[in-house]
Amino acid sequence: MRVSARIVLLCLSPLLAGAAAAEDFTAGSLKIGHPWSRATPNGAKVAGGYLSVTNTGTEPDTLTGGTFDEAGSVEIHSMTMEGGVMKMAPVENGLVVKPGETVALKPGGFHLMFLGLKDPLKKGATVKGTLTFAKAGAVPVAFTVESLAAKAPGDGALETEHGASHHH
Numbered sequence: 001m002r003v004s005a006r007i008v009l010l011c012l013s014p015l016l017a018g019a020a021a022a023e024d025f026t027a028g029s030l031k032i033g034h035p036w037s038r039a040t041p042n043g044a045k046v047a048g049g050y051l052s053v054t055n056t057g058t059e060p061d062t063l064t065g066g067t068f069d070e071a072g073s074v075e076i077h078s079m080t081m082e083g084g085v086m087k088m089a090p091v092e093n094g095l096v097v098k099p100g101e102t103v104a105l106k107p108g109g110f111h112l113m114f115l116g117l118k119d120p121l122k123k124g125a126t127v128k129g130t131l132t133f134a135k136a137g138a139v140p141v142a143f144t145v146e147s148l149a150a151k152a153p154g155d156g157a158l159e160t161e162h163g164a165s166h167h168h
């Protein structure tokens with residue numbers, strides 16, 4: 001019994017560490033949940049950014065872009081499956097967040113694409129940036145860098161997924 005309890009604790013520890021580090025941000029009626037990114041291998045020039053935006057107000061707002069201190073520029077991308085291959089494309093007019101709704105940017109779906117990375121992203125680092133909204137303007141946030149294999153904030157899973165398709 002003692003051995004199995006220890007294994008469970010070991011498995012949970014990355015989850016707990018990630019959950020504690022992830023932060024939420026508020027701008028007026030917009031709530032921004034757990035911005036995070038992924039550690040990148042040496043030489044990588046792009047990385048994905050993930051978060052959720054909840055609109056608690058009565059007017060829609062639109063996420064149109066942002067900044068990331070370690071990247072030259074930021075785009076909003078969609079990701080779709082075409083003939084068994086994941087394809088990314090820039091979202092031209094931004095993502096509308098309607099009143100009472102939450103838009104999730106996550107691996108395999110909508111995401112921020114950080115282009116022109118200056119340095120590799122290291123697990124455990126926090127990188128400042130902003131999210132730009134049509135009405136709320138520029139909202140300061142901080143992205144927690146999770147492990148290379150993470151699929152969600154604090155996810156220590158060893159599976160890999162669409163990371164390989166993030167070449168531009």
Ligand SMILES: [Cu+2]
Pocket residue numbers: 077088111112113166
């Ligand atoms: Cu992308």
